[in-house]
Amino acid sequence: MLYPLSYEGWCSNHTILGGTMSFREVLARSISSALVGCGVLPEDGRPTAHVERPARLEHGDWSTNAALVHARSVGRQPRALAEQLAEQLLMDPPPHLDRVEIAGPGFLNLYLKPGWLYDALVETVSQGVAGYATADIGHGERVQIEFVSANPTGPLHVGNGWWGSYGDALARVMARCGWQVHREYYVNDTGGQVRRLGASLLARRRGEEVPEDGYQGAYVAELASHYEGPDDVDAAGRFATGRILDSIRATLASIGIVYDEWYSQASVEESGAVEETIALLAERGLVYEDDGAVWLRSTSLGDQRDRVLVKSSGDVTYLGGDLAYHRDKFLVRKFDRVIDVFGADHHGQVPSLLAGVEALGVDRDRLEVKLGQMVSLLEGGKSGAMSKRAGNFVALDDLIADIGPDATRLLSLMSSLDQASTLDLDVVRSSSMENPVYYVQYAHARIASIERVMVERGVERQPLDSVDLGALVHDRELELLRRIEELPDTVVEAARDRAPHRVTTWVRNLAGAFHGFYHDCPVLAPSVPTELAQARLWLVEASRISLGIGLDLLGVSAPREM
């Protein structure tokens, strides 16, 4: 059988689950066939039709805008085309189809029998935590994700934690969708900032104020008390950055962020990669000297001005080092794709980086730069601007100590990376009840609680194929199944759109559906017939699997009790 439109044309998500067809794909193929029956043939440049889950149950279990999208190109009224499409569809209906309705301007709404949800339950349980909601839209592409990369001149602030959670969750989501992911932290361990840090350390050791452009934070004095090396700014700076990097590593690990590689800028410079990079750029005629410095002719590649690569002092600029680093990513280690996660305060360097990467002969599409908006903090009703040099920022460590690693992860993944967020420290600290992490973890603890009671009472879960899932007819049961069925789509969309916070939204919805089910549908109460209890036990198991996957993708723990 021929399908006139590519599967990708139908689906926002391109899902092909574990080698089996998603229900969305089954429907898409049916509708494609029906379109052929209506005389609608494939054609390039046509708007894309979708199969989607309507927001409202009254609009069916699934719906398609195919008639709306294709009406014009075949010169018909959308509703008339929809009528014919419905007739065609009923001649060879997809599984579980109950009825079809035409609604609104020409939507085709499909109403299904609950069997499709029972199939979803079987799918979830049979694939389990390892297999459910996996996909292969990455096709094994090697992607390097660089995130945090904060300078080792002081503790991480809350914004670093937000963007770090994003980078890590994105890595998890993409890994689940078929990418080979490499997590990396770029360590800025050279240059003037390290000398300034060293000078600050030495000043503190002498009991003096730090220089005007130095680092004021109390941690500098603390480090100075442990420094026994020579009175040399470079040595003191290396000591300080090393110690700070250790603590940064520990902080990130405490919220589940572990890197494949910590990449040192010093090693880049020592390897001669900067010279090789400049030589490559020079071959392309994109480098010139002026005032004793080496410049990149970035204006010819869309930047607003030319940029210095090597200062007249002989020091390499940040851009010079970063370009050598990106040359290494693309041309030496040959990653197919690179995703850089920066804070919005560094967005000014993006055009020159993009220009520089293009100057290296790398296709611009292979580099994605994601900018995390600033996190502002409210404390005592006042907002505070954070500055590392002034030492008045809120440390990520302090926040983790206050609210715990799980709450830190979940809060940071509640909103999109593009959303500048405000964190009210008083609320988050004082009132744990307002913390959404309890809501989702409580759902998981309740699942585990049911399992414990099951064991205590000696109840055995019968093999799934011997259980009649048709017993699941309660609205709460069906609502929960609908949520479980959404996870694969959600994960794919999160990976495709680089938006791991979608998983957070799903987790909260799943938890809500489970709490409702738990309240209205006792599983092991004496009043529940055995057949129903068995079906509900499997529904609980499917909930455990899917919620566990969601929480793991977010890096939030799934407690069995609280």
Add this chain to the structure above:
RNA sequence: GCCCUCGUAGCUCAGCGGAUAGAGCACCGGCCUCCGGAGCCGGGUGCGCAGGUUCGAGUCCUGCCGGGGGCGCCA
């Protein structure tokens, strides 16, 4: 001045170009003989403004207004 980004309920935020825009918190009122009440149910307010594209715009485009960020031989 130029560039980037954001503007959705009192607050914090969801919302892959779809139909009557949703949660949590806060406020008010209900619900525990059952497997955990950190839960469930009910109650009301909103897409900054103006154009445009589209069968259809909170979502895409343009302009304006407002907030944040950036415009170094700092990183």
